[in-house]
Amino acid sequence: MDAAFWHQKWEANEIGFHEGEANRLLVKYFNALSLAEGRRVFVPLCGKTLDIAWLLSNGFRVAGAELVESAIEQLFSELGIEPEISEVGEVKRYSAKNIDIFVGNIFSVSSEILGSVDAIYDRAALVALPEEIRRRYTGHLMEITDGTPQLLLTFEYDRSVMDGPPFSISNSEVIEHYGDRYELTLMESIAIPGGLKGKCAATENVWLLKK
DSSP states (O other), X not given: OOHXXXXXXXXXXXXXXXXXXXXXXXXXXGGGGOOOXXXXXXXXXXXXXXXXXXXHHTTOEEEEEESOHHHHHHHHHHHTOOOEEEEEXXXXXXXXXXXXXXXXXXXXXXXXXXXXXXXXXXXXXXXXXXXXXXXXXXXXXXXXXXXXXXXXXXXXXXXXXXXXXXXXXOHHXXXXXHTTTOEEEEEEEEEXXXXXXXXXXXXXXXXXXXX
């Protein structure tokens, strides 16, 4: 799996991972991050998620990172916002009031490019990455955000039945990635009705990560 995989998905409009409303677990658990209005939330591998509109409408500022530029063009179009576009290092920055999205490889987004953030909301990043990239991703994420608090959603299922994305990530793997830097709380584990993609039984886990 490489960048071409995700570009192809967007070009073919194969975006079943895109939800038609704000994620219900974001809505249910976001307050656990204890953020004041106006704080800045980082959404890695954000696509055109409606979670961004929800965050903005609730008074938060948003930073995002996304590989596929067409997804961000659609995001701003659907928000009804005209972005300013600039080159920053190896990525493009789409900016408007209270929102900055960095388009390109997330490993090209440094702490200086990203700027200060107060929380991370990871619904679709960790689970989108194969195992050999996840450790690099989690290390990079902690580095560029200084280990800021995080709301993390993961899936767990029998990998012999299907493979990702979204990939199955065990609770022990989450602890392996983040246990040295964060206090981890498993807020809820929910069986997915009908299974993941209708293919196999799966659980969605909601993690709260705090310093």
